Amino acid sequence: MKSAIFEKVGDIQIEDIDMPKIQAPDDVIIRVVRTCVCGSDLWAYRGLTEKPEHSENGGHEAIGVIEEVGSDISTFIPGDFIIAPFTHGCGHCAACLAGFEGDCQNHTDNFSSGIQSEYIRYQHANWSLIKIPGKPEDYSDDMIKSLLALSDVMPTGYHAARVANVSAGDTAVVVGDGAVGLCGVIAAKMRGAKRIIAMSRHEDRQKLALEFGATDIIAERGDEAIAKIMELTDGAGADAVLECVGTELSTETALKAARPGATIGRVGLPQNPNMDMTSTFYNNNIIGGGPASVTTYVKGGLLDAVLSGEINPGKVFTKSFSLDEIEDAYEAMDKREAIKSLIVM
Structure with a gap:
């Protein structure tokens, strides 16, 4: 499959890598429908924070369709259309119960990365993922953008x-x-x-x-x-x-x-x-x-606000690119030619 790789400062490339696999009982494999570039991704791209050359890229926002589920997954099945929050809370520790799953006390691998890919492995999916009614083809492009915004920027x-x-x-x-x-x-x-x-x-x-x-x-x-x-x-x-x-x-x-x-x-x-x-x-x-409570806020009203048209956060996506154009997507944000770059799979 294709995935974005951080080659070096100012250089993001697409490479063919192995498909992700279920590694833990609460994993799911997701086919990415939309992803994007986050402003925080630009820190390493600009050389403002250190990142090893030729390493997994840091993208962390996606909506997609579940392809496979681990044995402990009881809330989702293959074919479900979902929002993949960049935080992976358990839903039952003290932090999650207080509505701060960005600080989940049961998971050390609590954040997404490497999401600018055709397929991803998503850990601790049972509580943290959010199901979207229907299928991707049921929605307009504008609505799809706003649904993607719910994976990070709107809850943040x-x-x-x-x-x-x-x-x-x-x-x-x-x-x-x-x-x-x-x-x-x-x-x-x-x-x-x-x-x-x-x-x-x-x-x-x-x-x-x-x-x-x-x-x-x-x-x-x-x-x-x-x-x-x-x-x-x-x-x-x-x-x-x-x-x-x-x-x-x-x-x-x-x-x-x-x-x-x-x-x-x-x-x-x-x-x-x-x-x-x-x-x-x-x-x-x-x-x-600190890190946003994505699942809490999306389940608590933000998804309904998007679906009803009350809010339209997808308007922050002002330019669209294919995954093969990932370098152009980064450049557009780096040069402030785009507020946020959308990646259409």
Whole structure:
């Protein structure tokens, strides 16, 4: 089968590799229908994080059809159309029961990788996979895109809003205009925010943020951005802040944008290991976040919201490619020619 391989910095190739096999009783084999490139995949592609040359690629988002199930699988059968969350919770440990399966306490292999492939082995599938009614051919291309968004970016944006405790009537600031940040705008609106300030310097992303529910756009960065936020909030700052990037600048912006007592939800993979927390102490700010609770949120309402047309997160996919065009898909995101690159199998 074909699979994307990380050759070296700036070079993703397609190779023929062996088909995956059932290795554990709770495994399933999935034929991938759609996958994509995540912003976090770009860290290694750009050389910002270390990754061994000629190694499994890091893609982790997919929808597909189950081909084979392990002996312990009781909730799915071959032929089921499913969302494959990038987190693999067990559903019954303390973390999963609290709705934080991104930190499942029973699985050490709790995250997907190598998903930019024709077929994948998915571990711990019994609880974590989500069944989609019907078959892929029952859905429009636009709906398929939104279903794929439920494997990561939409639940991750929702996680930022949940952890930030966005509530009815709040002013929320969303730091980051990638797919996760844009889905954070959707989530803030779903949770009742009255004012949603999206931070973006790119016209196409600004337009989508406004379509998703943003009330204000701030294109400035750094201290100029904070001054704009304070102007819009009469000097108070935001009730909730969604940090959806992970860089030092985005984290600093999120901390400064929050009013005293506000909560900051962080879902951007942190790139700054040393963070001064002094300001958060004196402002009584609450900081939380981490890997998203994909299964919890999708089963808890996001799938229904997509199927009913209430939300359309698939609009973050602005360019489509075949698996053979994987290098082009990465380049399009690296050059900001695409918000998120879709891979059609």
